[in-house]
Amino acid sequence: MDKQSxxxxxxRIKPFIHNTPVLTSRxxxxxxxxxxxxxCENFQRMGAFKMRGAANAIMQLTDEQKQNGVVTHSSGNFAQALSLSAKSLSVKAYIVMPSTAPEVKKDAVKGYGGILVECEPNLAARExxxxEIVEKYSATFIHPSNDDHVILGQGTACKELLEEQPNLEYVFTPVGGGGLIAGTALSTHYFGSNCRTIGGEPFEVDDAYRSLKSGKLETNTTTNTIADGLKTQLGDRNFPIIQKHVEEIVRVTEADIVAAMRLIWERLKIVCEPSSAVALAAVFKKKNDLNEKKIGVIVSGGNVDFGNLPFK
Amino acid sequence: MDKQSxxxxxxRIKPFIHNTPVLTSRxxxxxxxxxxxxxCENFQRMGAFKMRGAANAIMQLTDEQKQNGVVTHSSGNFAQALSLSAKSLSVKAYIVMPSTAPEVKKDAVKGYGGILVECEPNLAARExxxxEIVEKYSATFIHPSNDDHVILGQGTACKELLEEQPNLEYVFTPVGGGGLIAGTALSTHYFGSNCRTIGGEPFEVDDAYRSLKSGKLETNTTTNTIADGLKTQLGDRNFPIIQKHVEEIVRVTEADIVAAMRLIWERLKIVCEPSSAVALAAVFKKKNDLNEKKIGVIVSGGNVDFGNLPFK
Structure with a gap:
């Protein structure tokens, strides 16, 4: 994946995405x-950066593939992103989701035009x-994070950020499935001026931190974090990019995440997901090394369960 | 107060305020x-439109008056607005606040450089x-809403909105002390093209609604509303402007306010005060008359008590 790609x-994706605003707080x-x-990718279409990768992945398909539709399994933002991108491009999107997923998430997918396919709530059933859908409809499976086109798409948020602030010295992102941080690391590498990418990851799902230490893909045994978008794991497509181009993964506690989230809501006056706050929480952890630096922070999304907010 | 004023x-106030963004939601x-x-005046400096009127009021003072400082009594956004405007203009601001006000509000005033003066928690003590401060320091008293310079300042939010969207047919604002809606009504009158101002007001503090009906200033006996910025009452400076230039005041229930607030948070991904949501709640009430119209909504502020959110 070179600079030109x-x-x-x-x-390619510009007509389908917003160039989201960049906010600051004194x-x-x-x-x-x-x-x-x-x-602020919380202001992105459907409320998260995932729109970028989904749009790019669908646009890379041949006409015949587009005719047959796309499929993914996700109960999070990628489900909505693939549904909306597919609709914008007149392509069918089959979204496999556990039958136990909240109705609001099922409704969101249907609202964006996705075809909901319910299954038992376990990974084997989802896969x-x-x-089955791939075989039955000749649909193309698109992975939410471990896919080159998805990775490139997610990298465009940081590319836009660097177009607006070319002298950033660091860009912080949350780390979940690895698509956003891998794409961001490519963008800081190609478009930054000695700009480094750092990831924030909850202690509760620290597969990326451990994978970088061990040099091989590690898995999570617990997923007990408020950052529900980060429960997924790195894959073989994005891990090598992360190894090569990411400076460091910084782990944060659940309390760190809630404090950072509250600061973003209170001071920037924007709604972000707990997963997004992980990046700012990591900035706080690294505070002593960042004196006077210019730092980008990717606010990954704003789809929040308002019935279950962590503020007291 | 003519167009030129x-x-x-x-x-005059442009160097001290943000031209805040205008957001939309499909x-x-x-x-x-x-x-x-x-x-989106929630993105205004100190988090609310009050910055506009406070800055204008201070800038209108003579050098001698500026030397002696300004005073107001408020435990809400105007306290912070006057503190920050005064600081930006190197003027002392004395803020009278009940001793029972939340520490976070006292801290906010002190954080913006205001001089906090505590008093007993009743109107007589505040006045x-x-x-006393007026007499002791020859400071100038500035009313949060019933002051011509404050009214003009608050009207600049709508002026900016009409510069961006000249063909609005209606602008909705919340109604509290009356400064915002009076200023807005002047702006729609002078800068709009047949654009009308409508106010939203909670049933619980409907003095403006009743004042317009009776033709004289009415008072509130209850103030049991979540829209804490709207508990104040109209005054003799803004009421005549409201009588002349406001089309209608629409009353909304507490449930209407919470529903509108949630919609703004969920869909615009921004944090607004309950008071701000009153304007959108009023739009919903008037829905049947607004088909296909272009409508401005002033999101008045974003200073929220995160420990006490109304979402379930």
């Missing part, structure tokens, strides 16, 4: 002792349901 | 059946404490 990807800058630039 | 006011438009343009 990122440029081409960005040009108070947060004072507290951190650095200049922070928040790239076999997806496989 | 609004233009002069806007030019889903909210679909639900209302109209095109809504949200003027006499303010009067």
């Amino acid at each position: 990122l440029i081409d990807c960005h040009n 108070l947060i800058d004072e507290v951190v002792g650095a200049q922070l630039y928040f790239k 076999s349901a997806s496989q | 609004l233009i002069d006011c806007h030019n 889903l909210i438009d679909e639900v209302v059946g109209a095109q809504l343009y949200f003027k 006499s404490a303010s009067q």
Whole structure:
């Protein structure tokens, strides 16, 4: 994945995405002792950066593949992103979701035009349901994070950020399935001026941290985190990019995440997901090394369960 | 207060305020059946439109008056707005606040450089404490809403909105002390093209609704509303403007307010105060008359008590 492939990807998806705003907060800058630039993907279409990768992946298909539709299994933002991108491109999207998923998530997928396929709530059932659809309709399976086109698409958020703030010295992102941080690391590498990518990851799902230490893909045994978008694991497509281009993964506690989330809501006056706050929580952890630096923070999304907020 | 006075006011305060963004939501438009343009004063400095009027009022003072400082009594956004405006203009601001006010509000005033003066928690004590400061320091009292310079300042939010969207047919604002709606009504009158101002007001504090009906200033006996910024009452400076230029005041229930607030948070991905949501709640009440119209909504502020959110 070279520089040109990122440029081409960005040009390709531009009609289908927003160039989201970059916000700043004098108070947060004072507290951190650095200049922070928040790239607000919570304002992205369907409320998260996932729209970028989904759109790019579908646009890469042949006409015949588009005719047959796409399929993924996700109960999170990628399900909505694939549904909406597919609809924008007049392609069918089959979304495999556990029958136990919240009705609000099922409704969101249907609202964006996705075809909901329910299955038993376990990974084997999700995979076999997806496989069935691939076989039955000749649909193309698109992975939410471990796919080159998805990775490139997610990297365009950081590309836009660097177009607006070319002198950033660091960009922080949350780490879940690895698509966003891998794409971001490619963008800082190709478009930054000595700009480094750092990931934030909850202690509860620290597969990326451990994978970087051990040099091989590690798995999570617990997923007890408020950052529900980060419960997924790295894959063989994004891990080598992360190994090569990511400076460090910083782990944060659940309390760190809630405190950072509250600061974003209170000071930037925006709604972000707990997963997004993990990036700012990591900035706080690294505070002593960041004095006076110019730092980008990817606010990954804003789809929140308002019936279950963590503030007291 | 003529057209030129609004233009002069806007030019005067521009260096001290943000021209806040205007956001839209496809889903909210679909639900209302109209095109809504949200003027996001929650992104204003100190988090609310009050910054505009406070800055204008201070800038109108003579050098000698500036030397002696300003005073107001408020435990809400105007306290912070006057503190921050005064600080930006190197003027002392004395803020009279009941001793029972939440520590977070006292801290906010002190954080913005205001001089906190605590008093007993009743109106008489607030007024006499303010009067004492006026006498002792020759400070100038500035009312949070019933002051011509404050009214003009608040009107600049709508002026900016109309510069961006000149063809609005209605602008909705919340109604509390009356400064925002009076200023807005002046702006729609002078800068709109047959654009009308409508106010939203909680049933619980419907003095403006009743005042317009009776033709004289009415008072509130209950103030049991979540919209804590709207508990204040109209005054003799803004009421005549409201009588002349406001089309209608629409009353909304507490449940209407919470539903509108949630919609703004969920769909626009921004944090707004309950008071702000009153304007959107009023739009919903008038839905049947607004088919296909272009409507401005002033999102008045974003200072929220996160420990006490109304979502379930």
